[in-house]
Amino acid sequence: MNDMTRQADLDPPYLYPGYRSTTLRAPLEPLAALPRGALDVPGPFVPKGFVRDKDNDLTVHGKSAPLGEKMILVGRILDEDGRPVRHSLVEVWQANASGRYSHPGDQHDAPLDPNFTGIGKTLTDDEGRYRFVTIKPGAYPWQNHPFAWRPNHIHFSLLGNAPVQRLITQMYFPGDPLMAIDPVFNSVPDAAARERMISTLVLETGIEGIALGYRFDIVLAGAKSTPMGM
Numbered sequence: 001m002n003d004m005t006r007q008a009d010l011d012p013p014y015l016y017p018g019y020r021s022t023t024l025r026a027p028l029e030p031l032a033a034l035p036r037g038a039l040d041v042p043g044p045f046v047p048k049g050f051v052r053d054k055d056n057d058l059t060v061h062g063k064s065a066p067l068g069e070k071m072i073l074v075g076r077i078l079d080e081d082g083r084p085v086r087h088s089l090v091e092v093w094q095a096n097a098s099g100r101y102s103h104p105g106d107q108h109d110a111p112l113d114p115n116f117t118g119i120g121k122t123l124t125d126d127e128g129r130y131r132f133v134t135i136k137p138g139a140y141p142w143q144n145h146p147f148a149w150r151p152n153h154i155h156f157s158l159l160g161n162a163p164v165q166r167l168i169t170q171m172y173f174p175g176d177p178l179m180a181i182d183p184v185f186n187s188v189p190d191a192a193a194r195e196r197m198i199s200t201l202v203l204e205t206g207i208e209g210i211a212l213g214y215r216f217d218i219v220l221a222g223a224k225s226t227p228m229g230m
């Protein structure tokens with residue numbers, strides 16, 4: 001059956017035994033067929049006021065600056081034909097500089113940062129551009145296998161122009177040695193597609209003397225799409 005939500009060559013399979021939690025969540029039954037056109041509905045719409053000023057700056061919500069390496073993250077959201085996805089919701093979540101999420105589910109023995117929740121959101125502009133101010137997330141251990149550590153990464157959720165375009169992905173950092181041994185990163189079968197999950201260091205998009213700059217463009221569909229579904 002044609003699975004409209006993923007591309008077999010570019011997106012990770014639902015079941016990738018090396019990434020242990022996929023064995024619990026992968027569908028056991030054949031996918032249900034949707035009536036033709038069922039997903040061709042307008043929207044999704046983001047309620048007015050849902051995104052506020054400063055929601056794209058993760059460094060200004062505490063009493064002082066969060067610990068860590070400050071960075072500016074910019075990029076564009078593009079459709080299959082390279083057209084900008086305009087005024088579309090981009091959400092991010094990430095660990096703090098010590099590799100700990102501000103979430104009760106994270107019991108990793110690393111310090112919480114009272115000045116960093118690691119959650120941000122913004123809308124793309126007329127050119128499909130987004131911009132976040134944040135700090136570089138730390139690597140963290142997880143229970144997947146002995147000595148398992150996730151590479152530095154930022155989680156993204158994008159709504160796109162239609163519900164079927166909703167994308168969840170993870171952005172990585174260039175040169176991180178943990179990528180090579182990460183089952184989440186490596187669950188994407190195609191090497192070129194894996195590269196499209198790695199941001200680029202672009203110093204000029206940073207702030208001189210204050211923040212490093214990274215660029216991460218995201219393509220929602222097509223042969224050059226950013227891998228989704230992890």
Ligand SMILES: [Fe+2]
Pocket residue numbers: 095150153155
């Ligand atoms: Fe994570």
